[in-house]
Amino acid sequence: MVNGMPSLLIRNARILTLAGPAGARHGKQLRELGLIPQGEVLVAAGKIAAVGPKVDAPADAEVIDAGGRVLMPGFVDCHTHACWAGERIGEWEEIIGGTPYLQILKRGGGIHATVRAVREATRKQLASALRERLDLMLRSGTTTVEVKSGYGLTVEAELKMLHAILRAAHEWSGTVVPTALLGHAIEGEVEDYTRMVVREMLPAVWHEFPGIAVDAYCEREAWPVEACVRLFERSRKHGLPMRVHTDQFSSLGMIPEALRLHAVSVDHLEAASNADLAALAESHTVGVVLPVSGFETNRRFARARRLVDAGGAVALATNCNPGTAPSHSMPFVLALGVRCCGLTPAEAIVAATVNAALVLGLTDRGTIAAGQRADLILLRHKDERQLAYELGGNPVDLVICNGARVA
Numbered sequence: 128m129v130n131g132m133p134s135l136l137i138r139n140a141r142i143l144t145l146a147g148p149a150g151a152r153h154g155k156q157l158r159e160l161g162l163i164p165q166g167e168v169l170v171a172a173g174k175i176a177a178v179g180p181k182v183d184a185p186a187d188a189e190v191i192d193a194g195g196r197v198l199m200p201g202f203v204d205c206h207t208h209a210c211w212a213g214e215r216i217g218e219w220e221e222i223i224g225g226t227p228y229l230q231i232l233k234r235g236g237g238i239h240a241t242v243r244a245v246r247e248a249t250r251k252q253l254a255s256a257l258r259e260r261l262d263l264m265l266r267s268g269t270t271t272v273e274v275k276s277g278y279g280l281t282v283e284a285e286l287k288m289l290h291a292i293l294r295a296a297h298e299w300s301g302t303v304v305p306t307a308l309l310g311h312a313i314e315g316e317v318e319d320y321t322r323m324v325v326r327e328m329l330p331a332v333w334h335e336f337p338g339i340a341v342d343a344y345c346e347r348e349a350w351p352v353e354a355c356v357r358l359f360e361r362s363r364k365h366g367l368p369m370r371v372h373t374d375q376f377s378s379l380g381m382i383p384e385a386l387r388l389h390a391v392s393v394d395h396l397e398a399a400s401n402a403d404l405a406a407l408a409e410s411h412t413v414g415v416v417l418p419v420s421g422f423e424t425n426r427r428f429a430r431a432r433r434l435v436d437a438g439g440a441v442a443l444a445t446n447c448n449p450g451t452a453p454s455h456s457m458p459f460v461l462a463l464g465v466r467c468c469g470l471t472p473a474e475a476i477v478a479a480t481v482n483a484a485l486v487l488g489l490t491d492r493g494t495i496a497a498g499q500r501a502d503l504i505l506l507r508h509k510d511e512r513q514l515a516y517e518l519g520g521n522p523v524d525l526v527i528c529n530g531a532r533v534a
């Protein structure tokens with residue numbers, strides 16, 4: 128017993144520790160799973176107390192026999208828009224029928240349709256819809272999730288979203304990291320709208336959420352490069368980390384600017400040029416790859432293989448949203464990351480755990496080592512490659528969050 132909580136010993140497990148160098152894993156480092164073929168993990172007081180082929184455990188520890196199944200860190204889903212109201216299933220039928228996503232956005236649908244529904248919803252309704260999605264994620268092995276605002280587009284509605292995200296986070300066993308997606312779409316004139324965001328929305332948000340990461344969607348029909356740069360230069364003055372959706376459909380020149388501004392991540396990258404991928408590979412910025420969106424909209428995918436071969440760092444995420452990624456499942460993302468973006472199963476696992484945690488600034492998870500937070504998943508499989516091999520099932524038998532069994 129530690130602090131009234133019994134210790135937990137998981138034995139006879141194939142353990143992916145993901146032990147490795149500090150910082151995001153680049154290039155060949157993404158292949159290292161830190162495998163202990165048959166080992167034990169002791170969990171006490173919410174943390175990993177010991178890991179190895181054999182560990183010393185207190186006599187009263189609860190024991191789980193893994194029977195040779197894979198034990199690994201919980202997934203970290205580092206890019207989602209999981210807080211929304213309303214639905215867009217009619218638009219989805221148009222998209223699968225061939226209507227381009229940006230055409231729907233241009234006519235006032237897409238993100239704008241969800242904005243209308245979010246403005247109508249109360250904070251409580253938003254929190255409860257998010258909470259249902261978080262529970263689905265947890266059952267599929269996600270123990271930490273980033274959730275963006277971005278469907279408010281006014282100061283009041285963006286703050287409502289961020290408070291709804293915190294409310295849902297408070298009730299959930301896993302960890303939620305909110306991100307202020309202040310540059311998601313434009314209402315009215317570009318110049319007027321972006322000035323309002325930089326001068327009014329940004330200060331209101333960082334005042335209530337100090338240290339929150341700021342994000343924007345650099346794309347035709349969304350935010351131009353110059354507006355993103357203005358927003359990020361101002362955020363940087365307040366020390367806020369920067370992330371950017373870029374090169375989803377168009378390569379507008381945002382990647383070099385993001386690297387110049389030391390963005391934590393550049394997300395999407397389906398349309399990124401060879402030169403931009405090469406520059407990204409040389410940097411400390413992580414490329415966040417979101418294959419569900421390409422699968423859903425136009426079958427175009429980020430060339431993660433090229434980025435990793437050039438020595439870059441990659442993370443994988445669901446991008447869970449009502450428009451381009453109606454999925455909460457990290458195992459499905461791994462399956463697509465391997466089939467469509469050229470990652471190996473091992474690289475996809477590193478991209479979905481330790482690298483994704485680092486995108487969120489979290490160094491206390493994503494690996495199995497003494498002192499780390501005990502966020503663990505036990506798979507149904509005895510071979511971790513089956514995580515990416517299997518399509519559409521739930522490979523997770525057990526989820527442990529902060530040392531407690533939660534699913």
Ligand code: NIG
Pocket residue numbers: 208237238241344372375420446448449450451452
């Ligand atoms: O990353 N592209 C911008 N944001 C989301 C889509 C959001 C939506 O369509 O509601 C994306 O794909």
